[in-house]
Amino acid sequence: MKKMYIAMVVSLMSAIAFSQGTITGTVLDGELNEPLPGASVVVEGTKTGASTDFDGNFTLEVSEDSGTLVFSYIGFVTKKVSFTSMGSIGEIVLQPDAEELEGVVVIGSGLIDLAEKRNTPVAVSTITKSVIQEKAVGNVEVPEIIKSTPSAFVSGQTGFGDSQLFLRGFDQINIATLLNGQPVNGMEDGRVYWSNWAGIADIANGVQVQRGLGSSRLAISSVGGTINLVMKSAEREKGGFVRMMGANDSYFKTTASYDSGINDKGWSFSVLLDHWQGHRKWAEGTFGSGQTYYFAAGYKPNDTHAFNVLLTGAPQQHGQRWSQSEEILEANPKFNQHWGFTEDGIESERTNYYHKPVFNFNWDYTISENSELATVAYASWGRGGGTGPRGFGRIRTADPDGDGPLFGQVDYAAIQAQNTAAGTGGSRDDVYIRRSSVNNHQWYGLVSNFNTQLNDRINFSFGTDLRFYTGDHFRQVADLYGLTGWTGDRPDGATVTETYNPTPWASLFNFADEGQRIDYDYSENINYQGIFSQIEYAADRFTVYAQGALSNQSYQRTGRFEGEGLGESEKLAKIGYNLKAGWSFDIAENHKIFSNVGYYSRQPFLDNIFVNIRESNDIFDNPEVDNEEITGIEVGYKYFSGGFKANFNFYITDWDNRVITGTDVDENGTPDDDSDDIFLNIFDRGVRQIHRGAELDLEYNIQGKLRVNGYLSAGSWQFDGTSDVAIYNDDTGQLVSENPGTNREGVKVTNAPQFTAGLSFRYQALEALSFDGNLNYFDRLWLNDGASVQVENVGYLDSYSLTDLGVTYNFALGENQLSLRGNVFNLFDEVRIQQSDRFGLFNTNGITYNVSLRYNF
Structure with a gap:
């Protein structure tokens, strides 16, 4: 009996000894080939884990003789490695974020x-x-x-x-x-x-x-x-997630996604569906709602070919706010004059709605060990536009602040009564409707690239880029508000009676035919053919490359309103090209310098070629609109050692022969009477801009627990020389004024700050808990002086900073995970003017927050 007892004890201890053991190894930084201290090593599906020491080594006690180790480090790719025995598994290389x-x-x-x-x-x-x-x-x-x-x-x-x-x-x-x-x-x-x-x-x-x-x-x-x-393709890994999110101003979003993984026949499928809606995006009347859909199928029959097909879209609609004066923003930063209440709730006369399904087909062909061909054929069908007022019979509720700068809301009930009494109306009558400016398009394209490794040091690629585009532009009636018809907005004098719902799903198939369109009706056809190539030589410490591209782009306009550019315009074609070259040199261990230079001859946009794109087939020909000329030069320095990286760049971009288009309003001496306003189109040609600047960004990883990033950028962006300004009447297309040789020497470029700085961090407090945040500072954002073409500097906006914070906590639910995420953007609610234009000023959003719960399976 005693011998049996001893045998049982020995057997049990042997079993315990057999099922426990030690795994060792070393984790390396894949970019620097140096040890990675503080990296996390965890047995998948358990809480058993360890961290690497200063030399990147780890020792891990495990209770099973097989399983999977998960290696992770902030800023690096997570890697899984299987083990089937105890002892050393050698070196594990983690690659950085890039x-x-x-x-x-x-x-x-x-x-x-x-x-x-x-x-x-x-x-x-x-x-x-x-x-x-x-x-x-x-x-x-x-x-x-x-x-x-x-x-x-x-x-x-x-x-x-x-x-x-x-x-x-x-x-x-x-x-x-x-x-x-x-x-x-x-x-x-x-x-x-x-x-x-x-x-x-x-x-x-x-x-x-x-x-x-x-x-x-x-x-x-x-x-x-x-x-x-x-964008992701049909994923090869099986899994999915469900997420729900709530945020300020009654925002709600829910998302579901599933990936089948690749089966034994080489097929994989992915699907994602999402819905969101919000009462407003901080400012009044800026409601929004939309969906996202994504379907993808992949097929990999062998190691030579891989195919992927996908269809995705994000139909949406949202209320908008145009620029506000500084006086209005001081009275109420959230003010918006473009909305009111109807029986169905909030309605905005300025609503953007759009639906753009995108389809593409990818084919990757591995020709040999050194050569591959990648091709994508794609198509998109955009449907939708933006709404706005038509007519001068808008009625508002009482001003909210009496005689102050604010307006009342749009009074849709009073407008309904007014229009019902009028019966029919035209663009100059004392009635009011909502119109839609429709922008439908069909876009088909193909991009293909052949790449080959000629030898150990030389890589060569060659490809083509083809695009075929048609854009249809017209206006239609969105809501008559009680009118029986709308007259005076067609060259044939016909009365329009049909209305079209300005929503993204309805816009796919329900838009006005030619007999129900108002104000303007035309199409634009653009065909584009391009070829491109690159060759690069890479030695141990030195690299050099050259790129070149050549393209042909043709333009043609088709007008459908009698007397306003009826029929097809002349077909115009332009040749463009670009050339780029650069080099880099490892001057010492962990130190690299590089330089790139490029020249572009870019074809003008179609909207810059026609004298009045909405009303005329006439093309600028005296002088003709030439290609824009862009020259870019940049030099850089990179340093990396351990967990520290630094990058410095200096650049000069010279942009010549630019065309800037804009709009303006001539109030005709009666600022309180909109009925006699003259709308103007502005063409500023031969513009030259020179942008110079320097950039520094830093990154420091501390023991795998804390990552800190910082950046600093300073620029000097200004106009140079003179340009030719021409102003046209939008309704008639007639030249109103011409100002050749307009001096813009030294005028600062507006709309973006010329000095920025920032600091961000991510801290892994616990295995399941992390914190992150960033601080951004903006300065020297030059003001627009309100003129049609700015010819002098008038100072810049006050500097400001924005602070964001976030927190993530992960809960383990068996083999699955539940993640709780919270974000606060603009933590200190800095409501500052951050951009100016000729008609007013824009302000930043105030504090924004959201909380989401995501279940990964």
Whole structure:
């Protein structure tokens, strides 16, 4: 019996000894090839973990002889490594954030020009998926997370999706925006409407901001920089999440997403659905609502081919606020004169509504070990527009402050009674309707790129960029408010009786036919063909590259109103090109210098070619509108050691022969009577701007627990020389005045601050608890003096700072996770004027907050 007892004890101890053991290893920084102290090592699905020591080594006691280790470090890609025995697992290499963005590109990697794919550096900042999911969701938009990068400025307008982005003093018209490698900027005018991309935060794997020349090989001109929006494809990993969010001003958002993972036949599927709505975005009358849908299917039949098809869209509608005078903002910063109450609730005469389904098909073809071909065919169908008043019979409620600067709200009940009594009305009668300015388009394109590694040191690529675009522009009646018809807004004098609901879903198929359109009706056709190429030589310490692109773009307008540009215009074609080159040199261990230079000959936007795009087929021909000329030079220095990184950049951008268009109103000597106002179109041609500046950004990781980032940027952006100004009557197209040789020498560029600084941090307080925040400072934002064309400096706005804070707590629910996230933006409620224009002043949003609960499975 005693022998049996001893045998049982020995057997039990052997089993315990067999099931317990030690795993060791070393964690390295993949960029610096140095030990990574403070990295976290955890056995997946348990709380068993350890941290690496100063030399990157770790020792971990485990109770199973097989499993998976999870390695993580702030600012680096999380990595999973399986083990099947005890002992050393060797070196584990973690890649930094920049590589994280490259690593999540499952398909289309040959088209998305990430900075890391080229050895010669550019000035770049990367925002990873985790940061986007934490900060750019709900009532905060994607441009907001870009503000904490050097020389970036986001003007947070007070309507959902109305933010404006600036890089190095250039607005988003002159910042190339790419979605999975396909161009996003409008073909007609270069604009990016972030309201159309409200769902990008939910489906983005990352955003990369390349300031200045950037690394894009496409035949596009990045005057201020390039923004790469990396959208997820059908995910190869199985899982999903459900998230609910609440925020100030009755904002609510709910999202559900699921990825099937790749099956044994090579198929994978992903779906995401989302709905949001808000009573207002801080300012009065800026309600909003919308949805996001995303469907993707991937197929990888073998190691040679990979396919992905997706359909996504973000239909939305939101009330807007136009610029306000400083006097009004001082009386009530949230004031908005464009809204009122109807039986259905809040209605805004200024409502933006749009629905832009986007479809693309990706094909990645691995030709050989050294060569690949990546192709995307895409299409988008934009439907929607913006509403506004028509007629001079607007009625308002009583002024809220008596004789003060504020207006009353739009009194829709009184307008209804007035219009019902009138019966029918025209544009100059004492009646009031709401019209929609419709902007429908069809856009088809293809981008293809062949890349080959010629030898160990030389990489070569060649590709093509094709685009076919048609934009339809007209006005239709959104609401007659009791009128039986609307007259006087058509050249044939016909009465319009149909109305069209200004909502994003209705706008897909329900818009006015030619017989029910008012004010103007025309189309624009733009065809674009481009080729591009790059070659790079990379030795051990030295790299050099050259890029070139050539494009042809044709323009044609088709008018449909008799006497207002009827029929097709002359077809005009323009050739454009760009050339870029650069080099880098590792001057010593952890020290690198680089330089890039580029020249662009950019075709003018279609809106700058026609004398009066809404009313005429006439093209400027005396003189003809020539290409814009952009020259960019930048030099940089990079230092990295341990957990510290520093980047310094100096740049000069010379932008010549620019065309600036604008509008104005001649009150005809009667400022209180809108009925005789004359609306004007302004063409400022031959404009030259020179932007100079320096940027410094720093990053410091402390033992894997704290990451601190800082930046500083200073610029001198101003006009140079003279330009030719012509002002036209918007209704007749007649030349009102001409001012050749208008002197703009030394006039500062407005709309963006020429000095910015910031500090941000992320602190992992506990394994499940983290804190983050940022402070941004803005100064030297020059004022617009209110003139049609500014010819002198009038000072700048007061400097201001914004503070944001966030906290995340993760709960373990078995193998799944529940995350609680809270954000406070503009913590100290700094309500400051942050931008000026010729008609008034914009102010910052006040304090904004949101709280979300996300269940990952």
